[in-house]
Amino acid sequence: MDTNNKNHHFLSALNFKKTPYTPVWIMRxxxxxxxxxxxxxxxxxxxxxxxxxxxxxxxxxxxxxxxxDLDAAILFSDILTIPDAMGLGLYFIEGEGPxxxxxxxxxxxxxxLPIIDVEDKLKYVMDAVRLIRxxxxxxxxxxxxxxxxxxxxxxMIEGQSxxxxxxxxxxxxxxxxxxxLLLEKLSTIVAEYLxxxxxxxxxxxxxxxxxxxxxxxxxxxxxSLPYMAKIIKKIKDKNPxxxxxxxxxxxxxxxxxxxxxxxxxxxxxxxxxxxARTFANDKVAxxxxxxxxxxxxxxxxxxxxxxxVLEQYGTGEGHIFNLGHGITPEVDPDKLKFLVDxxxxxxxxYHS
Amino acid sequence: MDTNNKNHHFLSALNFKKTPYTPVWIMRxxxxxxxxxxxxxxxxxxxxxxxxxxxxxxxxxxxxxxxxDLDAAILFSDILTIPDAMGLGLYFIEGEGPxxxxxxxxxxxxxxLPIIDVEDKLKYVMDAVRLIRxxxxxxxxxxxxxxxxxxxxxxMIEGQSxxxxxxxxxxxxxxxxxxxLLLEKLSTIVAEYLxxxxxxxxxxxxxxxxxxxxxxxxxxxxxSLPYMAKIIKKIKDKNPxxxxxxxxxxxxxxxxxxxxxxxxxxxxxxxxxxxARTFANDKVAxxxxxxxxxxxxxxxxxxxxxxxVLEQYGTGEGHIFNLGHGITPEVDPDKLKFLVDxxxxxxxxYHS
Numbered sequence: 135m136d137t138n139n140k141n142h143h144f145l146s147a148l149n150f151k152k153t154p155y156t157p158v159w160i161m162r163x164x165x166x167x168x169x170x171x172x173x174x175x176x177x178x179x180x181x182x183x184x185x186x187x188x189x190x191x192x193x194x195x196x197x198x199x200x201x202x203d204l205d206a207a208i209l210f211s212d213i214l215t216i217p218d219a220m221g222l223g224l225y226f227i228e229g230e231g232p233x234x235x236x237x238x239x240x241x242x243x244x245x246x247l248p249i250i251d252v253e254d255k256l257k258y259v260m261d262a263v264r265l266i267r268x269x270x271x272x273x274x275x276x277x278x279x280x281x282x283x284x285x286x287x288x289x290m291i292e293g294q295s296x297x298x299x300x301x302x303x304x305x306x307x308x309x310x311x312x313x314x315l316l317l318e319k320l321s322t323i324v325a326e327y328l329x330x331x332x333x334x335x336x337x338x339x340x341x342x343x344x345x346x347x348x349x350x351x352x353x354x355x356x357x358s359l360p361y362m363a364k365i366i367k368k369i370k371d372k373n374p375x376x377x378x379x380x381x382x383x384x385x386x387x388x389x390x391x392x393x394x395x396x397x398x399x400x401x402x403x404x405x406x407x408x409x410a411r412t413f414a415n416d417k418v419a420x421x422x423x424x425x426x427x428x429x430x431x432x433x434x435x436x437x438x439x440x441x442x443v444l445e446q447y448g449t450g451e452g453h454i455f456n457l458g459h460g461i462t463p464e465v466d467p468d469k470l471k472f473l474v475d476x477x478x479x480x481x482x483x484y485h486s
Numbered sequence: 487m488d489t490n491n492k493n494h495h496f497l498s499a500l501n502f503k504k505t506p507y508t509p510v511w512i513m514r515x516x517x518x519x520x521x522x523x524x525x526x527x528x529x530x531x532x533x534x535x536x537x538x539x540x541x542x543x544x545x546x547x548x549x550x551x552x553x554x555d556l557d558a559a560i561l562f563s564d565i566l567t568i569p570d571a572m573g574l575g576l577y578f579i580e581g582e583g584p585x586x587x588x589x590x591x592x593x594x595x596x597x598x599l600p601i602i603d604v605e606d607k608l609k610y611v612m613d614a615v616r617l618i619r620x621x622x623x624x625x626x627x628x629x630x631x632x633x634x635x636x637x638x639x640x641x642m643i644e645g646q647s648x649x650x651x652x653x654x655x656x657x658x659x660x661x662x663x664x665x666x667l668l669l670e671k672l673s674t675i676v677a678e679y680l681x682x683x684x685x686x687x688x689x690x691x692x693x694x695x696x697x698x699x700x701x702x703x704x705x706x707x708x709x710s711l712p713y714m715a716k717i718i719k720k721i722k723d724k725n726p727x728x729x730x731x732x733x734x735x736x737x738x739x740x741x742x743x744x745x746x747x748x749x750x751x752x753x754x755x756x757x758x759x760x761x762a763r764t765f766a767n768d769k770v771a772x773x774x775x776x777x778x779x780x781x782x783x784x785x786x787x788x789x790x791x792x793x794x795v796l797e798q799y800g801t802g803e804g805h806i807f808n809l810g811h812g813i814t815p816e817v818d819p820d821k822l823k824f825l826v827d828x829x830x831x832x833x834x835x836y837h838s
Contacts, residue, residue, distance in 0.1 A: 298814055300782055307783035307791075350755045350777055352794070384736065384756065403702045404736065425702055430652055431659030439659075442704070462650055 144206040144275050145337060148377035148397050148419050150451045156444060156481035157205035158474055159277070162460030163198040164210045168467055170197050181226050185211050188261035195266045199274060201467060202474045205454075206275050206338070209266065209331070211259055213281030213342055216323055217290045219255040220247055230294075237293030241312040247319055252327045259327075260334045267335030278336030280327050282343035282382070283320035283365075284358035287313065299348055306357060313357065321361040325368035332373050340379040340400070341365060347384020355390055358382065363394040370395055379421055383459060392418050403458035408446040419452040424473075426457045429465040433472050440476045449484050496558040496627050497689060500729035500749050500771050502803045508796060508833035509557035510826055511629070514812030515550040516562045520819055522549050533578050537563050540613035547618045551626060553819060554826045557806075558627050558690070561618065561683070563611055565633030565694055568675055569642045571607040572599055582646075589645030593664040599671055604679045611679075612686045619687030630688030632679050634695035634734070635672035635717075636710035639665065651700055658709060665709065673713040677720035684725050692731040692752070693717060699736020707742055710734065715746040722747055731773055735811060744770050755810035760798040771804040776825075778809045781817040785824050792828045801836050 143157040165171055171194055178184045185191055195210040214232050218224035223235030238244060253260060267276050281289075289295070291302040305313045328339045346358045359382075366378050380391065381400030387410045391399055401410055401422035410420055428439045440455075447453040455477045461470065495509040517523055523546055530536045537543055547562040566584050570576035575587030590596060605612060619628050641647070643654040657665045680691045698710045711734075718730050732743065733752030739762045743751055753762055753774035762772055780791045792807075799805040807829045813822065 298779060300779060300814065300816060303777070303779035304782040307780060307787045347756060351758050353777075386738070404699060406703050425655070425705075427650060427652060427655035428659060430656040435659045462652065464652060 141205055141274050144454060145377065147451055147454050148338060148379075150416065150419065152451060153485055154482060155478045155485060156447075156453050156455045158455035158477040159204050159206040159208065160198070160457055160461050160470065160474075161208075163202075163204060163208065163470075164194045165461060166463035167461055167465045167470070168197055168201070181212070182224065185215060186258045188258055188265050191258075191262035192265040192269060195262075196269055198470075199270075202471050203478065204274065204474060206277050207266065207270055208277040208340075209259070209263055209279060209336065211262070211279070213279075213286065213344075214289060215256055215259060216250075216252075216280065216320070216327060217286055219250050219252070220323070222290060232289065233294045234290065238287075238290045238316065241309065241315070244312055244316045244319070247316070249319060249322055252323060252330050256327065256330075260330055263331050263334040263336055275337040276335060277379075278328060278331030278339045280324045280339070280341055280365075282341050282346065282358060282380075283317040283324060283361040284349070285343050285345045286320050286324075287316050288345050288348075290316070299345070306353065310356075317357065317361045321364045325365045328365065328369055329372050332369070332376050336376075338377040338379065338397075339369065340381060343380065343382040343385075346382030351386075351388075354382070354385060355388075359390055359394065362396075366395045377419075379419075379454075381421070387413055398452075398454065400456065401458065405458075406446070407443060408448070411447055411452075416450070416452055419454060420447065421454040421456050423456070423458045426459050426462055426465075429457075429461065429469045429473065433469070436469065436473055437476050437480070440473060441480050444477070444481050444484060447484070451485070453484075455481070493557055493626050496806060497729065499803055499806050500690060500731075502768065502771065504803060505837055506834060507830045507837060508799075508805050508807045510807035510829040511556050511558040511560065512550070512809055512813050512822065512826075513560075515554075515556060515560065515822075516546045517813060518815035519813055519817045519822070520549055520553070533564070534576065537567060538610045540610055540617050543610075543614035544617040544621060547614070548621060550822075551622075554823050555830065556626065556826060558629050559618065559622055560629040560692075561611070561615055561631060561688065563614070563631070565631075565638065565696075566641060567608060567611060568602075568604075568632065568672070568679060569638055571602050571604070572675070574642060584641065585646045586642065590639075590642045590668065593661065593667070596664055596668045596671070599668070601671060601674055604675060604682050608679065608682075612682055615683050615686040615688055627689040628687060629731075630680060630683030630691045632676045632691070632693055632717075634693050634698065634710060634732075635669040635676060635713040636701070637695050637697045638672050638676075639668050640697050640700075642668070651697070658705065662708075669709065669713045673716045677717045680717065680721055681724050684721070684728050688728075690729040690731065691721065692733060695732065695734035695737075698734030703738075703740075706734070706737060707740075711742055711746065714748075718747045729771075731771075731806075733773070739765055739772075750804075750806065752808065753810065757810075758798070759795060760800070763799055763804075768802070768804055771806060772799065773806040773808050775808070775810045778811050778814055778817075781809075781813065781821045781825065785821075788821065788825055789828050789832070792825060793832050796829070796833050796836060799836070803837070805836075807833070 143153040146153045147157050191210045214224050288302045377397040379398040380396045383402050398419035403425035407423050495505040498505045499509050543562045566576050640654045729749040731750040732748045750771035755777035759775050
């Protein structure tokens with residue numbers, strides 16, 4: 135542990151070390167709900183130019199830390215930088231979300247996909263990581279991240295966001311070997327990508343499995359979790375002390391998740407964090423799990439609901455406070471300030 | 487039990503009576519995936535004219551039963567007929583889903599909402615029920631249905647479908663009393679609506695709580711489940727022998743659900759039906775829970791996955807086979823034929 139790090143509570147919590155209060159960060163904390171983000175986003179011209187310009191990615195990453203007493207920074211980037219670097223041609227249409235010019239249609243497309251050199255092809259990400267880490271100057275830890283292979287594969291096969299994931303599931307059921315090949319390639323690249331972020335300064339990493347919950351439990355255990363497990367192993371081989379968080383939205387905590395060797399499991403608000411803690415028995419830390427919509431409520435309600443989550447987790451270490459999904463663009467930033475301060479104030483008694 | 491009813495396996499399963507095979511029906515079985523549906527829909531001019539013209543609603547309800555060996559018919563209608571009859575002005579824009587001209591914005595809007603006389607305002611539904619029941623001639627049982635108060639309230643407050651239910655949740659957190667008043671009114675109307683469907687011939691009813699799963703477990707237990715429980719009580723008071731199915735998508739089975747007095751709980755494919763049965767201990771029947779996307783797969787895969795669900799449920803009565811959500815418009819009808827026949831063929835051994 136770097137002793138110059140003035141706030142290492144986030145890393146401590148991941149390691150079940152004593153903290154004075156429950157650390158908190160917020161998924162998508164650098165984002166559209168901040169007017170200063172919208173301003174720089176407009177100047178940059180496009181979302182992708184924010185991601186690919188290290189100085190801008192750095193500036194945007196640090197914006198929420200200037201306003202709020204957050205316990206971690208998270209690299210500003212997009213999970214789809216990897217498929218883009220693999221040649222799928224990522225583009226954005228305002229109001230429609232991300233799209234790919236060349237989605238995956240067949241086993242041939244998958245066979246042709248290159249195992250890219252992330253240090254070269256995603257140099258802009260690594261430059262951003264180094265820049266952010268320098269700016270943070272050990273005051274706050276930096277989280278790196280990637281999408282999970284399953285979640286990335288859904289975008290690569292559908293060519294865009296989806297409601298029912300028809301194409302991906304068609305491949306899953308009819309050509310499981312093709313999908314496994316794609317997931318295998320992605321897990322190799324994601325592991326390299328995260329190891330490279332760590333080499334450049336990331337002090338913890340999170341794997342976002344946003345669409346893990348659209349699978350049945352059996353299919354999740356076959357097509358999503360094992361590839362996250364492979365990534366975790368490859369990271370732990372190179373970087374045994376770096377904490378790894380996995381977050382499969384709408385997936386119930388399981389022994390199989392714990393067995394991956396991850397340090398923490400992210401929970402959305404449809405999970406009961408009390409039950410999850412009993413189940414996990416402090417073998418992994420838990421991150422979450424306030425309904426993001428609570429940020430539309432009045433302060434008294436936010437306080438009540440923060441208090442409820444803290445009480446449900448209970449006494450002791452291993453809890454990182456977060457929302458159960460990303461903060462939404464319509465939220466008033468002052469509400470987030472209130473949330474962060476409330477977490478710090480109300481949680482002290484659980485750490486005494 | 488009507489002894490002229492040639493296929494009462496669906497009703498038997500709901501009552502844990504012996505059946506020769508596992509009965510099956512499919513959510514949205516009368517729908518866009520059928521060319522004969524699309525034809526009549528085009529002739530009718532609009533989706534709502536299908537719902538409001540009893541002869542057309544009847545014809546569409548019966549279409550899938552002509553093709554497939556289904557064990558139940560379900561009234562063709564829409565869950566939003568109730569808010570429409572309450573004066574919100576339902577309309578549809580092609581490709582955008584349902585919308586309301588006058589969504590709920592305040593407690594005043596809620597106070598003004600009338601407790602409608604469903605027999606009068608939704609006469610077209612009751613006429614359709616009688617017509618369908620007559621045509622079915624006791625060969626196949628008829629299911630009536632309604633949306634749950636919570637699910638209806640989301641459409642009424644948002645004015646349309648939603649991704650994050652910001653307005654509804656804002657009311658939930660900031661003005662819970664207003665939302666409770668709305669849910670109370672809706673539960674009174676829904677109970678009347680279902681009792682009236684039963685009076686006109688529905689032999690079982692299902693409450694669709696499509697959006698129950700966007701709530702945290704605590705909020706589900708406060709804002710969705712109690713109102714379904716009230717409806718169940720009001721139905722059981724008048725119609726004690728009519729089986730009632732509740733289906734909250736993305737909600738894990740709970741003792742509280744069982745305590746409502748419902749006869750069956752619908753499960754989506756993210757639930758483990760084996761675990762659910764162990765939990766329910768045959769106190770309620772279970773309905774589900776194949777991933778609808780499996781209908782995009784080849785027959786061999788459909789057979790494997792049907793077999794898996796049947797095996798997970800195991801031996802004995804109390805299982806109604808269904809998808810975990812509605813069938814999607816792109817499915818080939820022959821795949822559904824294969825599914826239905828496969829359920830019947832493979833399930834016999836679990837009932838011997």
